[in-house]
Amino acid sequence: MMQHLIVLPILLPLLSGLAMLAKRDASVLPRRAIGMISTGLLVVVGMLLVAQSAGGQITYYALGDWQPPFGIILVLDRLSALMVCLTSFLALGSLAYACAGDDMKGSNFHGLFQLQLMGVNGAFLTGDIFNLFVFFEILLIASYSLLMHGGGKERTQAGFHYVALNLAGSAMFLIALGVLYGTTGTLNMADMSLKVAELDPNRLGLLKAGAFMLLVVFGLKAAILPLYFWLPRAYSNAPAPVAALFAIMTKVGVYAILRVYTLIFGGKAGELADFVQPWLWWFALATLALGGVGVLSARDLRSQVTYLLLISVGTLLVGVSMNREAPIAALLYYMIHTTLVSGGLFLLADAIGEQRGKASARIVPGRGVTQPALLGLFYCVGAVTVVGLPPLSGAIGKALLLESALPDEQPWLWSILLLSSLAGLVAMSRSGSTVFWKAGRRDSEGPRLKAMMLTGLILLLGASPILSILAGPITEFTRASAVQLLNHGAYVEAILPHNVAGGGP
Template structure:
């Protein structure tokens, strides 16, 4: 039974999401109950997966009992279990916040939310690089609709740019997969890592081109400079619970970079070993610098939090580019911290905007605000947490 737990983070949100989409015109209360129950169950399952992976043993689940490298496999290790658990924890808070009223703005909110969870969890668990593309598409299709939940000019414009850029990224992803499959003859990541190490010298240029194409795609998902310009507007325009879940979306890109360029193009890749590390270092520093300027120049709390996510992306990418055990351990510790803090700040910025009325979340003095000190105190705590003052987790990371 424990062996089948690996597939449940994909199967559970898929079934609950489809059930709510089929009955999308039904009463809202049952859909809220299904969404909360399903997400809470997902958190319990992901916690069990963390415990299961704690021994350090890597386990896999062969769908249809087709064994690798020919079949589709899901792979569970400490990293994938951690990311699924982090996603479930963030999602539960986002769903609970949405049930306070944000989900009334569209009948499909909870169903699409669950399908996005399915795509995110699948991206973290897959051991096949083509199915990484498939799960990317699932989470992106759901996120397109969630971004425009409730309508409005700003969301429509941000959604159009978001869709256009990600469609271009999907096309490049497929081209990169074609190049890699044509040179290695496999799409299983573990098998591909062995094939890359044994490539003929005349194939190195072709597979390096495919690897660089993948880096562009993952950089777009992670919002790395110069591919980050879509993120501030999209995240600041999205409904608060959607933006909170989007805090994990950039981490999917970071995870893909970490997984692909340490497993396939890591130390055992021969002449291609760690060839992207110098590029990652400079992209990381540039993302940090531009993200910092965005935070300082922001005139809206939601926009400010969106730029804080870019700072976290740059910080995480610095850890990836160092390619040593200690920075990678710090990266994973900091990833938990920054994801939860960023998601919470999106919800808090929305609560402040709702309370202030016409002034909204703009960074200007508000009038007619009831209990301003309480939410102001919460935002101050969130800002201190972002800074990472000791003994908070950001300082330790």
């Protein structure tokens, strides 16, 4: 049974999603039950995968028993297990919140939600770059409909821009795959990493062009500057549970850059070794700075959270560009923190908007919230951790990343990261004082938090204190994940044992 565990993060949401789409006329309660049970089981599977990978072994699952490099394979290592577990936990909190009523504002919400989980998990587990494209398309198709769930003019316009840009990205992805396959003769990541190192120098220019096109595609998914402009409008107009789940979408792009440009174009790639890192460093710093400016200019809570998410993207990609064990370990811890907290803040912004009535989530004085003490507590926890104040997980993640910088990197990283954190602190302080302190004395007549809304908020925002308490074992796991990721030979030996002589980092 354990050897089939790796395929369950794809099969579970696929089967439950198809079942709910097939029974479109069923009442909402059975669909909620199926969705919550399936996502809960996914959390259990994710935890089992983390436990299975903790020993350091890299395993693969050959679909149809076609062995690599010819067949479709799913690969489990520490990094992919961590990302699947993180996705399932985020999905559980988002789905719990949606079950309070957001799921009834449109059709097929639960089926599409599960299919998006299938696409995200598949992207993290695949060992084949063509199937990375396939899973990208699955998660994007589901996200198109989820983004426009419930309708409305603003949401439809934002969805149109999102669809158009991602269709262009998908076309470029396919062209890049054609270039890579034409030059290397393979699409298996482990096999391609060997072929790149041995490639005829006359074909390196074409291969480099394909690699740059891939970087543009992954940069679009991750929302790096200057490819970020779709994100603020799409995320700020999406339904709250969908925006919360979308917190993992940018991480899919970051993961793809991390995986492809350490395995295929990493230190063993000959003349193309680590060639994108210098480019990535400056674009990541620029994204970080832009996020700081954006969060100060935001005029509503949803937009503010979106720009805080953009700051986190820049922070993560700075760690990727540093391309060493310590910064990669730090960014993996920070990724867990920012994904869960950003998702929780999207839910919290929606809850505040519901209770303020006409004032909604705009950062203006007006009607207060119905439950100021409870929502204020959630807001305080979210604000403290998202801007990186001790003692919560945001401070730990940023401190680890700052500590990992080399002397020539420190002036840029320390100044821009700390200034963006200061911008976040100013923005969150301003919005918190406006929403909670400058509100009218009379309580809002808005609805109180439902049990499932409260559950979603606790699961996501409550993760930050837990991450702080368990920082020791979690950072130990992320450090081991970074070591394994940079050990090119170990990955290739696990997938193609007869094609590599040995391996070191």
